[in-house]
Amino acid sequence: MSPSKLHEWVNANSKRASVYAQESLIVDAAEEIWAALAEEKMTKADLAARLGKSKAFITQLLNGSRNMTLRTLADVASALGRRTCILLRPQYESDAWESIEAAFVGGRPVVSSLEFESSNEPNWRDVSPVRAKAA
Amino acid sequence: MYILTPGGYLVEVFYRGDRLTVLLMPGASVTFEEACARVPGNKDACPAQLLRLLKRLADFGTLHSCDQFRHEGDQIYAIKARCGLRAYGWFDAYEGRTAFVISHYILKRRDKFASTDREAVLANRTTFKERP
Numbered sequence: 001m002s003p004s005k006l007h008e009w010v011n012a013n014s015k016r017a018s019v020y021a022q023e024s025l026i027v028d029a030a031e032e033i034w035a036a037l038a039e040e041k042m043t044k045a046d047l048a049a050r051l052g053k054s055k056a057f058i059t060q061l062l063n064g065s066r067n068m069t070l071r072t073l074a075d076v077a078s079a080l081g082r083r084t085c086i087l088l089r090p091q092y093e094s095d096a097w098e099s100i101e102a103a104f105v106g107g108r109p110v111v112s113s114l115e116f117e118s119s120n121e122p123n124w125r126d127v128s129p130v131r132a133k134a135a
Numbered sequence: 136m137y138i139l140t141p142g143g144y145l146v147e148v149f150y151r152g153d154r155l156t157v158l159l160m161p162g163a164s165v166t167f168e169e170a171c172a173r174v175p176g177n178k179d180a181c182p183a184q185l186l187r188l189l190k191r192l193a194d195f196g197t198l199h200s201c202d203q204f205r206h207e208g209d210q211i212y213a214i215k216a217r218c219g220l221r222a223y224g225w226f227d228a229y230e231g232r233t234a235f236v237i238s239h240y241i242l243k244r245r246d247k248f249a250s251t252d253r254e255a256v257l258a259n260r261t262t263f264k265e266r267p
Binding site (some may be wrong): 004005006007009010015016020021023024026027030031034035037038048059063065070101105 | 147150151157162164177179184188191198199203214217236
């Protein structure tokens with residue numbers, strides 16, 4: 001199968017592939033935050049108020065015109081009642097998690113959560129969302 | 136990858152995601168190149184952001200960002216990068232899957248949906264739907 005137009009553009013040169021990787025992370029982080037805002041029924045203004053920042057600051061973070069530091073990301077997550085989870089994966093399987101999410105659980109409302117131990121660290125608890133069954 | 140439809144025109148596959156396929160109407164790629172040439176600053180960053188948004192739309196079926204995924208009326212949607220580079224299109228069915236069909240790209244700062252853009256999308260949608 002011939003490569004898609006997307007892959008043709010991204011892989012035209014190594015600099016472009018690098019820029020696409022940067023923008024992908026920014027977009028993915030912003031989409032996570034937008035999804036959390038929707039689940040919490042919060043607006044950008046609400047988030048700005050919780051962080052003691054302006055609404056414009058949040059807009060700039062979400063559209064990628066302002067660089068989001070890890071500290072800021074942690075603050076945003078905390079303000080949304082969430083914690084940040086960073087994973088570095090091999091490039092060849094970069095979208096696998098997205099495929100699983102999209103195919104099986106994405107888009108369905110969270111109805112509960114499941115807490116389980118996966119580490120010997122004291123106080124470490126993993127929480128997995130339990131989503132509604134597909135129609 | 137191009138698909139020659141029975142109607143005799145070429146629809147280009149931008150990306151086939153888990154949820155839907157993003158298609159380009161004939162001429163859309165040309166408008167992308169033209170719009171990208173006018174992007175200020177880093178020529179690759181803003182287009183890369185738009186293309187990632189389109190990929191996520193294809194993989195997840197929707198975008199959560201209200202600022203970057205806008206309904207413009209008449210079931211026409213705009214997907215916008217921070218520099219104002221945007222893709223106009225609509226959701227449709229194609230080969231048994233949901234498709235987001237991109238009519239054209241444009242670079243502009245203001246969000247107001249211009250009548251010329253609306254007419255261009257509606258004309259492309261009519262062409263797409265009238266295919267045999």
